[in-house]
Amino acid sequence: MKYTSTIDINLPIDKTVALWENENNFKEWQDGFKSIELISGIRNSKGAKSKIIYQDKRRIELLETIISCQLPKEKIALYEHRHMTNTQTTRFKVINPNKTQYISEVEYTKFNGILIKLMAKLFPGKFKEQSQKWMNQFKEFAELTDI
Template identity: 65%
Template sequence: MKYICSVAINAPIEKVVALWKDEASFEKWQDGFQSIQHFEGQPDAIGAKSKIIFQQGKRKLELIETILSNNLPEEKKALYEHIHMINTQTTKFEKINENQTRYISEVVYTKFNGIMPKLMAKLFPGMFKKQSQKWMDQFKKFTEETE
């Protein structure tokens, strides 16, 4: 399963990228974000690994992120592994003009483990894209409201 989301943000590319990379602000635009813990390699360097924890209702969601490439603002690609699924996400930022930036996210799910995740992906693929777009829209709002 593959999808692409994008949003135009009314802010210069330098500001957008700096805020997007700022782990201290993740909780302000990613619902349920709890923590990120780097445990291998230099943060943001190719091969670096981190554990990311989200709280979704009563459920805790743990992801292992591995950086595959990172030359922002052009592109950052990471592998995300979860007990129920594996995906890659490629994030790009494009300068529209001096005060506008396009934020693009391409997500490719490569594996679903278990009956329920496979059914959800098959029956409700839009649910995954909807969540990605929601976080991107929240990031847009956060960025445009941040001085």
């Protein structure tokens, strides 16, 4: 399953990217975000691995591996969870000096377990909905934040 989500942010590209990649801001736009811990490598460098924890109704632990990080052009990361594996490519493009397009391409490459496979088959739009929700929340946070 593969999809792309986009949103326009009313900020210059440098401010948008700075807010997006600052881990202290994740809690502001990613529901349930608790922590990110660098396990190996250099943060945001090829091969770096981090453990990301979300806690809402249940605890979710992801392993992030950076494939490439050349922001604002793109950041490609592999996310592994016991129920699924996906790659996310994030890009930022200048629309004008005060407006940036935020693009997220997500490709799920593996689903483990009958329930998650069924969800992906019957409700693929739910995955894109979640990505778009976080992008909308990022836009709202970013446009209200002055750095």
